[in-house]
Amino acid sequence: MFVKNGLALYRIGTGEPILLMPYPHASAYQPMTESRLVPILNEMGYSVLTFDPPGIYHSSEMFAEVTLAEMIACSNTLLDFFEISESVMVAGHSQSGFCSIAFAVEFPQRVKGLILIGSVSGWKMVRTTSIHKRFRWYNSTRWKMMYWGTRKMLNVSNLLIHKKLDQLVINYSFYNKNYCYKIPVEKSDNRLPDPIRAKWMVNLRKYNYDYADRLKEIKIPVLICVGKYDPQTPVEANMELKNKINHSTIEIFELSGHCPFIEEKRKFSDIIKKWLQEHYLKYEYS
Numbered sequence: 001m002f003v004k005n006g007l008a009l010y011r012i013g014t015g016e017p018i019l020l021m022p023y024p025h026a027s028a029y030q031p032m033t034e035s036r037l038v039p040i041l042n043e044m045g046y047s048v049l050t051f052d053p054p055g056i057y058h059s060s061e062m063f064a065e066v067t068l069a070e071m072i073a074c075s076n077t078l079l080d081f082f083e084i085s086e087s088v089m090v091a092g093h094s095q096s097g098f099c100s101i102a103f104a105v106e107f108p109q110r111v112k113g114l115i116l117i118g119s120v121s122g123w124k125m126v127r128t129t130s131i132h133k134r135f136r137w138y139n140s141t142r143w144k145m146m147y148w149g150t151r152k153m154l155n156v157s158n159l160l161i162h163k164k165l166d167q168l169v170i171n172y173s174f175y176n177k178n179y180c181y182k183i184p185v186e187k188s189d190n191r192l193p194d195p196i197r198a199k200w201m202v203n204l205r206k207y208n209y210d211y212a213d214r215l216k217e218i219k220i221p222v223l224i225c226v227g228k229y230d231p232q233t234p235v236e237a238n239m240e241l242k243n244k245i246n247h248s249t250i251e252i253f254e255l256s257g258h259c260p261f262i263e264e265k266r267k268f269s270d271i272i273k274k275w276l277q278e279h280y281l282k283y284e285y286s
Contacts, residue, residue, distance in 0.1 A: 004081050006060030007074060008052040013042040017084055020050045021092035021100045024071050026195035027166045029183060031057045037091065037117075037261055040269050044276070046089075051078050055196040066199040068209050071099045072106055079110060087112035094118050094233060094258065095200065098211075101241075105214050113279065114222040115272060116241060118233040118258050122210025125237045126201075131169060134231045141168060152194065153202055160189035162198055173258040175229045215244035221279040222248040225268065227256030249275060 002009045010033050011017075018041055022032035032038075032050045041048050051074050055064030064070075079088065090111050092100030097119025104111040120126055132149070135142035148165040151157045163183045174180050203209075222245050226238040235252060242250040251271050253260035261268045 001058060002081065003058070004077060006062060007054065007077060008058035009078050009081050010048070010050050011082055012038055012048040012050075013046065015042075015045040015047045016089075017049050017082070018046040018089045018091060019075060019078065019100075019103075020048050021071075021075065021090060021096040021103070022050055022053055023094065023096050024053055024066070024068075024099055024197065025095055025200035026056060026162070026197035027169070029166075032096075035093075036265070037093065040261060040265070040272075041091070043269070044273060049078055049082060049084070049088075051075075053197060061196050064196050066197055066203055067207070068099065068102055068203075072103050075099075075103050076107065076110070089113045089115065091115040092117070092119065093261070095120075095204075097233075098122060098209075101211050101215070101218070102209070104220065105211055105217050108217070108219070111220060113220050114218070115225070115275075116222060116238075117225045117261060118227065118230050118238070119224070119241060120233050120237045121212040121215060121240055121244070123204050123208050124210050124212060125240060126204065129234050129237050131172065131231045134172070141172075144168060152198065153205065155202065157194050157198070158190055159192040159194060160185065162194050163189060169232065172231050174263060175227065175255055175257040176263055179259070179262055212240065212244070215241065216246065218245050218247075220247060221275075223272065223275045224248055224250040225253065225260055225271065226250070227253045227258060227260045227263065229257045232258045 031052055038048050052059040055061030087110055090100045097116040104114055132142045132145035148161050163185055167183050171180055224238050224241050226235055242248050253264050256263040
């Protein structure tokens with residue numbers, strides 16, 4: 001780990017660099033350095049570059065803005081710190097996929113390809129495909145999600161509500177329920193505030209972050225991966241990306257929810273490897 005002006009920066013493994021965009025929110029419960037995507041990319045010969053967003057894990061919260069501009073600025077800081085002058089591959093999952101799209105649009109000279117996993121074009125699609133809409137009106141899960149989500153949007157939440165909402169989302173995000181996990185809850189959580197980066201969804205809505213109308217500006221090869229049973233970023237949201245990005249390919253994972261790189265790891269690795277070989281022939285894999 002390296003630290004630049006309070007920002008924790010990482011380079012994991014050796015080889016061609018790839019920027020693995022971290023989650024901009026506070027709902028991952030582990031840093032991107034511990035993501036199961038890291039060893040997959042390392043095994044392909046990539047050196048994974050990533051960072052802890054301000055206010056979470058090893059990065060200082062002193063200057064945390066929890067904005068899209070902040071995520072883009074941190075990505076530039078990361079590449080500059082490791083003296084990456086050539087364009088790189090960028091990968092992102094879920095909301096980090098959205099940040100990857102934004103980075104590719106705003107700084108096209110730094111991105112030569114995108115790997116998007118369960119991603120969205122912005123707030124309009126998030127609102128349209130919100131996870132609570134997967135449940136019928138009489139299902140209590142729908143109303144719990146709406147109630148806790150509204151409290152978070154109104155900034156009248158706490159750490160306990162944050163964890164309860166995230167737990168509901170986790171419970172329905174995997175096709176294979178054996179991959180679901182429990183978020184530890186402490187007695188004091190209801191007296192503690194939301195994590196600072198829990199404001200991400202609030203700001204996504206407040207500033208109406210959206211790149212749906214700018215997806216056509218992406219001229220590089222893009223691989224889109226989505227689970228057939230993804231309740232957070234459903235196939236519909238990912239098909240929008242496919243239809244609006246000219247040089248894109250979409251792969252739908254038949255036995256996955258929101259995390260195909262976990263539920264169908266071998267297929268996921270093989271698809272990425274094949275796509276990289278087709279578009280970037282200089283890469284050789286064992």
